[in-house]
Amino acid sequence: MRTLTIEPLTAQAFAPFGEVIEAEGREFFLINNGSTRRYHRQAEVQTSGADDAAIISLFHATALPMPLTITMLERHPLGSQAFMPLNGQPFLIVVAAPTEQLHGDQLRAFLSNGRQGVNYRKGVWHHPVLCLADEDDFLVIDRAGPGANCDEHFFPEAEQCLLDPASIHRG
Amino acid sequence: MRTLTIEPLTAQAFAPFGEVIEAEGREFFLINNGSTRRYHRQAEVQTSGADDAAIISLFHATALPMPLTITMLERHPLGSQAFMPLNGQPFLIVVAAPTEQLHGDQLRAFLSNGRQGVNYRKGVWHHPVLCLADEDDFLVIDRAGPGANCDEHFFPEAEQCLLDPASIHRG
Numbered sequence: 576m577r578t579l580t581i582e583p584l585t586a587q588a589f590a591p592f593g594e595v596i597e598a599e600g601r602e603f604f605l606i607n608n609g610s611t612r613r614y615h616r617q618a619e620v621q622t623s624g625a626d627d628a629a630i631i632s633l634f635h636a637t638a639l640p641m642p643l644t645i646t647m648l649e650r651h652p653l654g655s656q657a658f659m660p661l662n663g664q665p666f667l668i669v670v671a672a673p674t675e676q677l678h679g680d681q682l683r684a685f686l687s688n689g690r691q692g693v694n695y696r697k698g699v700w701h702h703p704v705l706c707l708a709d710e711d712d713f714l715v716i717d718r719a720g721p722g723a724n725c726d727e728h729f730f731p732e733a734e735q736c737l738l739d740p741a742s743i744h745r746g
Numbered sequence: 747m748r749t750l751t752i753e754p755l756t757a758q759a760f761a762p763f764g765e766v767i768e769a770e771g772r773e774f775f776l777i778n779n780g781s782t783r784r785y786h787r788q789a790e791v792q793t794s795g796a797d798d799a800a801i802i803s804l805f806h807a808t809a810l811p812m813p814l815t816i817t818m819l820e821r822h823p824l825g826s827q828a829f830m831p832l833n834g835q836p837f838l839i840v841v842a843a844p845t846e847q848l849h850g851d852q853l854r855a856f857l858s859n860g861r862q863g864v865n866y867r868k869g870v871w872h873h874p875v876l877c878l879a880d881e882d883d884f885l886v887i888d889r890a891g892p893g894a895n896c897d898e899h900f901f902p903e904a905e906q907c908l909l910d911p912a913s914i915h916r917g
Contacts, residue, residue, distance in 0.1 A: 598804045598883070607874035612806040616890060620791065620800035629791035629800035631828055631865065631887060633769045635783040657802055659885050661832060661861075690832075692885070694802065703778035712769070714830050714863070716802060716887055719787060 576644070578737045579684040584668065584691050592670045592683075592699045594618040596659055596692035618694035620716055621655035627720035634658070634713045636704045642739035645669055645682065647729045648700040654718025658704065659692035661712040667705040669738060673698035679734030686743055700728065707740060747815070749908045750855040755839065755862050763841045763854075763870045765789040767830055767863035789865035791887055792826035798891035805829070805884045807875045813910035816840055816853065818900045819871040825889025829875065830863035832883040838876040840909060844869035850905030857914055871899065878911060 582588055586595045596617040603612040620629040648671060660666060665688055671681040677700055687693065694716075695701050704713060718724065730736075753759055757766045767788040774783040791800040819842060831837060836859055842852040848871055858864065865887075866872050875884060889895065901907075 596802055596804065596885070598806055601804075603806070607807075610808050610810060611875055613886075614804040614806070616801045616803055618802040619890075620802065620887075622800075629793075629887075630787045631767055631789040631791065631830075631863075632787055633767065633785040635769055635774070635785070636778075637781050639781060659802075659830070659832070661830070662834070663832075692802075704782055714767070714885055715784075716791075716800075719790075 576735060576737050578739055578742055579669065579682060581684045581686050581743045584685040584687045589685060589693065591672045593655065593696040594694040596657065596694060597690060599690065618657055621697045622718045622720065623653040624720060627654065627718055630717060630719045632715045634704060634715050636706045636711050636713065638706050638709050642737050645702060645736045645738055647727055648677065648702055649725055649727045650698050650700045651724045652698050652726060653720065653722055653724040655694055655696050656715065656717040657692060657694035659714045660687065660689055661714060663689045664708040664711050665689045666707055666711060667738065668693055669702035669705065671700040677728045679730050679736055682736050684738055747906060747908050749910055749913055750840065750853060752855045752857050752914045755856040755858045760856060760864065762843045764826065764867040765865040767828065767865060768861060770861065789828055792868045793889045793891065794824040795891055798825065798889050801888060801890045803886045805875060805886050807877045807882050807884065809877050809880050813908050816873060816907045816909055818898055819873055820896055820898045821869050821871045822895045823869050823897060824891065824893055824895040826865055826867050827888040828863060828865035828886065830885045831858065831860055832885060834860045835879040835882050836860045837878055837882060838909065839864055840873035840876065842871035848899045850901050850907055853907050855909055
């Protein structure tokens with residue numbers, strides 16, 4: 576079984592999947608008489624219809640047993656979904672670019688440093704939240720509205736990949 | 747000069763101004779095969795026109811000198827604005843309900859426990875971000891789009907209030 580390479584999370588590497596939400600190394604402008612730096616528009620919430628809403632939720636996640644066999648991914652065809660870590664703890668991300676023909680060799684894995692959030696664009700395949708700490712909390716900004724907005728894809732055994740935090744290259 | 751009473755931040759007390767974003771004491775449902783609690787729809791992002799977007803930004807704030815004389819508030823007539831603390835640090839909130847006739851006696855002050863965010867609804871008067879730590883970071887979800895979306899109101903000296911963290915009643 577292929578073991579996924581866990582890449583550092585950078586805007587460039589993550590571009591096919593969405594935005595990285597972070598301040599480090601980013602442009603900002605000053606507001607509030609100079610007391611606040613605004614790192615503007617790190618990500619945009621995507622919705623679909625006129626009856627859709629952009630909503631803010633909280634996720635309290637518990638760790639899955641690692642190493643983890645990736646047996647499925649999900650996607651939200653009608654809206655983006657952003658995850659921002661609230662405890663500064665690193666977490667893992669497994670994604671694949673939008674496609675109707677998803678296969679195991681399209682998977683990519685990333686490591687957030689705990690100060691980085693991600694925004695999955697509409698239709699981007701992703702694994703449910705993968706915290707590394709035993710428990711973690713995330714602010715989630717996604718879309719509410721009519722229609723089916725969660726597809727799941729299950730990989731045949733030959734396409735399953737292994738996600739192993741021990742393989743993280745801390746370069 | 748009136749010293750503002752600093753109230754604990756609760757959903758009920760904050761209802762005239764917007765939503766409190768928090769997990770503590772809230773309903774949730776389980777997702778991801780039971781590994782994640784979703785505290786659904788703590789807040790909704792309000793926008794105005796078809797060309798508007800809901801956007802995600804980061805604010806890096808520095809503390810203002812305390813006690814602080816509140817000389818002004820601002821409002822965003824075209825969209826909501828949510829602040830979620832990213833370092834678990836308590837922060838202060840000064841607000842007034844939407845009105846065209848804003849006066850100093852309408853001001854209310856609240857203390858977030860550091861795990862609570864707030865969402866100011868469209869038109870709610872609020873002070874620019876008020877962190878209590880020397881520096882703090884917030885995820886901000888608000889509205890981008892055409893048109894003027896920031897009004898400022900400056901209080902005459904007789905209507906100014908004092909915000910004094912030393913007055914926090916830790917009951």
